[in-house]
Amino acid sequence: MINVNEVVETNEMIEKENLDVRTITLGISLLDCISSDLEQLNKNIYNKIYEAAKDLVATGEQISREFGIPIVNKRISVTPIALIGGAACRTKEDFASIAQTLDKVAKAVGVNFIGGYSALVSKGMTPADKLLIESIPLALSTTDVVCSSINVGSTKTGINMDAVRLMGTIVKETAEATKENDSLGCAKLVVFCNAPDDNPFMAGAFHGVTEADKIINVGVSGPGVVKTALEKVRGESFEILCETIKKTAFKVTRVGQLVAREASERLGVPFGIIDLSLAPTPAIGDSVADILHEIGVEHAGAPGTTAALALLNDQVKKGGVMASSYVGGLSGAFIPVSEDQGMINAVEAGALTLEKLEAMTCVCSVGLDMIAIPGDTRDTTIAGIIADEMAIGMINQKTTAVRLIPVIGKGVGETVEFGGLLGYAPIMPVNQFSCDAFVDRGGRIPAPVHSFKN
Structure with missing residues (x-):
């Protein structure tokens, strides 16, 4: 049982010591959204995310009010988009259109960030992986709340140095693409080794393929x-x-x-x-x-x-x-x-x-x-x-x-x-x-x- 002293102690942590729940992150699988038609794919993604997350922000705010616990961010993570867009995307602009869909639906449901504009390339890159990576500067310069992460290494597979070299260029290009805003695009781009499938923190959050539907x-x-x-x-x-x-x-x-x-x-x-x-x-x-x-x-x-x-x-x-x-x-x-x-x-x-x-x-x-x-x-x-x-x-x-x-x-x-x-x-x-x-x-x-x- 929780006693009075513990309640008082927790209140002091919140009021005087900056205790908070930094984020509630809703992970959503987009595997059932895959289509070879880009327009249909974007429609599927928007509808799946909107339906799953439409009550997320309101629920977080309600819990915060009831329990007196600050919940700073409400966020969404999705299946790595390189996996979802491979069948439909032929150009960088195609992939960037998915980022713009993510941005649109994230704003519609009111979350702070949406993560998962990602590729997992620790051992090699598919054409879709490479195309998504090359689209990152465009994607992050034309969106506001989309976050991107690329996993280029792991203990099991080693380090994909081709991907590392490419990411050096992509980071620089993203900085150039967002230079009017002090290169802020790079604050939404993370390069990982051993990226976890269930990380709720941005900019590195994505919904791993081994996770449940939500x-x-x-x-x-x-x-x-x-x-x-x-x-x-x-x-x-x-x-x-x-x-x-x-x-x-x-x-x-x-x-x-x-x-x-x-x-x-x-x-x-x-x-x-x-x-x-x-x-x-x-x-x-x-x-x-x-x-x-x-x-x-x-x-x-x-x-x-x-x-x-x-x-x-x-x-x-x-x-x-x-x-x-x-x-x-x-x-x-x-x-x-x-x-x-x-x-x-x-x-x-x-x-x-x-x-x-x-x-x-x-x-x-x-x-x-x-x-x-x-x-x-x-x-x-x-x-x-x-x-x-x-x-x-x-x-x-x-x-x-x-x-x-x-x-x-x-x-x-x-x-x-x-x-x-x-x-x-x-x-x-x-x-x-x-x-x-x-x-x-x-x-x-x-x-x-x-x-x-x-």
Whole structure:
């Protein structure tokens, strides 16, 4: 039974410590929408999504009012569009028309984002995969709420370096296509290794083909709650520190479990997973970097940062898995630069570099996330950065991702404003030495030996 003290404690988490349910994401399979006629395909997609999601936003708002729990975003993820559009799409414009349909229906049902303009190419690319990837700059420059993700590697299959090289070009082209808006299109484009099928967070969400026809996935977030809890054990041993994080993660996840159960019942859609990631926002007091500071490093990036982040990530997972039968998605701690005021402060102080961020991604949930870089960064350099991050995911059997934003017309020392949850970012310097000969080799980096576990 829940007692009065727990109710009061939860209220304080919400009112004073920025506890929220970051997203309810409705996953929708579009496999039954496939048609060789493009017009019919777009009609099928619109109708399937609209019928499935028409009550999503209203239900989320109703749950939020009844339980007093902020639910920040309502989102949709769909089957990777490269699979859905292959029979009908012959040009980049054909694929982009599907993105425009997704944008239209997402706005009609009122969600914040729709994810799944995606392709899974870790071992090779079909003609449809390649065509969708090449259409991304057009798709993201002609839509507002569509998000795209491309999985180019996995522990089981290795890294598709042809796809990595292509994505270096696509990121740069997307930046150019949206340069009038500070290259914002790149904020909606993620390159993955070991992408999960059930991630509720954007921009990387898609509805995996192994999932049910419809599913509810919920992402919770509470960096401020964890930081406040750690303030009470300042100077204590690592054992006490870890126990405090675990207990706090348990409480945060229980809130998400409550919302997920209610949303599932009211929408008549099966519950999928809780993603218990600590997802920061630009709001003061809602920062993963501030947790690292509370653990004992002066700034994110100082010596000890990677160890502190590893500790935090592990304890969050240990606490969260006790609170829900189905934990999935990414689950851990996000370290996006632009979305975390503490990370921004660390970059501006000179404590945090791109290379240190890469080291931190070995132990965090995702990877190099929401990092603004000079607009004149070469596409081969972007491909090299992607390759490095994919290697970390492949070797360590974990999800990693890259969301770089080469801001056209801006350089190191300048800042870029994205607004809302995306925040703002100082433009970080990038290593200027060439990797052209490496990324231009073509082919595939083989899977590591420890992938053969059958």
